[in-house]
Amino acid sequence: MSRRRLWILLTLTAAPAAAAPFGRVVPLGGQVSDIALDEARQVLYAANFTANRIDVVSLGSASLQTSYNVAAQPGSLSLSPDGRWLVVTHFGNFEAPLAARNALTLIDLTTNGRQTFVMANPPLGVQFGIDGQALVITSKEFLLFDPVTGVLQLLGTLENLVANVLPKPIGESYPANLVAAAMGVSGDGRWIYCLTDSYRFRYEVLPRRMQALGYTSDPTMGPRAVSVNFDGTLLATGWTLRNRAGNNIAQYINPAGLLSVGSHAFDWRRNVIYSQVPEGKEIKLTALPPPVLSVVAGDNLELIEKIELPENLAGRSVMSADGQAMYSVSDSGVMFLPVGRLNEERRVTALEEDVVFRANSCDRKVQSGELRIADLSGRATAFSLSTATPGIRFSTTAGVTPATVRVTVDPNAMPSQSGTVTATVTIAAPDSVRIPDPVRLVINLKDPDQRGTVVNVPGKLTDLLADPARDRFYILRQDKNKVLVFDGSTYQRIGELRTQQTPWQMAITMDRRYMIVGHDNAQAASVFDLDTLEKLDPIVFPGGHYPRSIAASGRAILAATRVAGPKHKIDRVDLVARTASEFATLGPWENSIDDNTALVAGANGSSILAAQADGNLLLYNASTDSFTISRRDVEKLGGAYAASSFDQFVVGNAWLNSSLVTTRRFSGSASAGFAFSGADALRFTAPGVMERIDPATGSTIRPTRIAEAPIEGSEASGNVFSRSTAILASRKAVIALTVSGFTVLPWDYDASTAPPRIDRVVNSADGRSGAAPGALVSLLGSNLSPINLATNEMPLPTALGESCLTVNGAPTPMIFVSPTQINAQLPFTMEGNVTMVLRTPGGVSDNFNLTVAPAAPGVFRLNVDGLPDPTPAIYNARNGGLATGSNPLKRGDSIVIYLTGMGRTSPAVEAGQPAPADPLSVVDFPPTVSLGGVELPLAFAGLAPGTAGVYQINAIVSRSSPVGMNVPLEIRQGGGGTSFSMRVIE
């Protein structure tokens, strides 16, 4: 056993089984109800609700420094902005015959003097504002307490707020459950917010303006904590994120709603929220999951990372003024979390979300890929890998970061032998505070008759929409709150749009300028300008309305909303005012819909179909601006939904006419995607068959197997409807949302295709004939690929688009495919006469014989805007620019020449693999470079690190090189060579 392996083994053995918790608990021997941070004195005050004292905890030593004995049940406390006064409220709402002990204690921290005032009503919370006055909220009134005079000024009264009474049953003994109120103040001290069981309050400090809003929530609004950003524009209350107006702009997913478990704190410097909001409405205090701190985005609660905690948080959290530390009420007392140093903690993660394996008709053998494991702190941290899927092996199952683990997949051992199999790799890192996300392995086992090019997109993808006016399409990535924007020609991602929490469905307005995105966990819809891809002001929905599905007709924009109430509604959107309001009725029908409703508008904007999971159908008619049809012909609906420009609709396997009457029903598997484009229609079904539909007869035409199965709706995913097919506006291609991302099909994917023909093979760099081992070459011919596609995957795939190439029978890495050209990298191991064969859906090419020389250097030529001719890829290190006539070489300059075809290297690199940076891979046959006949000294000649098949020569322009407008630069290597003219100046 090597010393390194032994060390890893010892490390893993010694480490605890769970991930390392982050944060330090300070037990206080009681149950803490509130905390206040006094940075001037370097202490934290903790209201020890059950021990009737204020515990003073040293920030420096993280230990109990002293305690102030106070009246019973200190429920809330707050420190004045000048640091002199500590105000404590006592929640002693004992019911008769016990005497109520509601009170307020003022502590002068400069003299340690204390005064206690009896209060008539139970105080729920206290919070100082920037004006030095403490806002006290009781069950009956708002009071303003002046600590200097001791005057309690009545600001207003309140009805219908019922405070808990004491004593409570033992099981509900947590302070947050008893007091059931929380307050928070903005960083600038100008805004105070309060959350109780039935009211939310907003207090504007300087004008002394109070606003109260009654609310209901299910589950209860826990954790009972309020955290506010610096200027009071955003606040986390319980499990919601709200703006100043109180609109729910995002909420935590599936919250448990427990008042006494969890917390959050706004870190406005980093625009994140550190939070613990347990999931699961049915969860019980007796069966809580391990405590986890989630770092989420401050604007939409997107999960950034999860950190293990030593115990549950239990109430208020506060941030230090410099944002370096977070202090929280926790189960044992208080917890210190040095969040500013989180980046220095061990945080193990995989650098890839997905690792993709593609077996193809050229290469059915065992596939391998790389998985990189890193500690984001840069340290060496032990980790281990595991998977439950058979046929997957790792080069090592345990190691130390940073590590690159080779994952091999045996297609023959997979549960399914066609289509895509996904597997999960679990990463365990006992010393890491970050809980590593699992990695998805995507194994595509494509049969020769399966059409389409699969493009991997990690994450939970839930909707697909083609832009009707631009050569783009959009995919909703629900788990990251993003709309991914893809180019319709290159299929590359060109942008992403940040939505609110849990985006559900996309819609484009009839003027084709705006995209509206509905959400399942925000009472707002995001709006984006599709010309600029900028986020605009959201559409705010009525309280409790979550706009899941949205559709835009020529007259109205409708939203099917999940309502936190007895009935779910259809709302009408006012895009100009950025508001929405519910329809009083849906024509003659009650405005009550299934929460699982999908809206879709025809391309002509004449109507909007509402398909509901309970089998109901509704049709909104834009001409009459009302709902004109309602039908229920089946017990339930689901699957694909689509609307044509000719008042034809599809829901699941039913084809509906303009009266929503089913005119025909597709047989076979359920539709997962359906797309109309003019008079054409396509249907995509599980387990992955695309078929054209004759609109006149409804008959299916040329069903064709697709490389992957579609993403389908399901009750388990929460959405029974799916939109997995889109036809690009250019009608060049069809996009299908599939298991590992999306699959691109050429528009004529089902047409018979001719076999490929290779006419010529040239050096990819300069287009000249000649090839060498490891060189990038271009195959020129016809029918080489059904589509244009380039990849930036590394290692390079051996199948791209629907084409795969072999050289002497060995699969060959490819970079680019198109009908007339393929760029690929020759194997390093082959020299002399080789035979190339290309396989496409059209068949197999004739053999193409090529002679591979030991070296055939060719300098890459670049097409640069503003220059008439392609320019050699020679860079001037003096200014980093390409050497051109206007950026000439000077004597003494260092230059970098990029080329291909320089043959084998040491150490050897496998074709398709990125060249290493350490050690550098140096060519076996050193070249000579001369400028104007003067040989240049070379600093390096070898593979450019991180690239495949690209070499670089680093040289220095000799002081004796001739100057002139056209000085010949000549590169010679192993009998081959290339030359061109350069401008050289003194």
Place this chain on the structure above:
Amino acid sequence: MKHFCLFWVFAASAWAQRWEMGIGAGAGVYTSQTLSSAGGAKASAGLAPAAAITAHIGQDMYRRFGGEVRYTWQMSQLKLSSGGQDVRFGAQSHAVEYDAMIHFGGVEANVRPYVMFGGGMKLFQGTGAEQVVQPLNQFAYLTQTSEWKPMLSAGAGVKYRVGRKALFRIEARDQMTPFPGKLIAPSNGQAPGGWLHDFLILAGLSYSF
């Protein structure tokens, strides 16, 4: 007698203010050259009008005839124009010359017009940042390099006595050099012909002693 006369001449010279040293500033306007692209289009190439700073030291060897050594620095820009498009590139020049001067008045005169002619060398330096793609590159490349050129100079001016030993000078001169073809390098590789004129207006103060 002959010796006496010579003594008298030298005595007069010694009595006259024989040396002059001064500084000045002004501006210069360059002429341009016409360059052609491969397609036959025309462009104007030269240097943009530029501020100038100068220093000189001179001697009146005779009552009306003298000479001076002059250094002139100009902060300018290389300039290429065609079809409404204008490309500029930082540049400067250093000129050192010797000029013979003929005055229309004696050294003691309060107003003393003069003409001059001479020659020297001028160093052109391109100081701008080179671009991978320079606009109008079909005509020429504006280049960050240095180039010495021989220079002829001619001009006229006038000196005003503003104090016992102080003179105010204002003059116009033309510094003529061959076209700096390394700084403004025609992209067709041909060497540009012709002269480049730099018409300078300079004003300054001199101290005579």
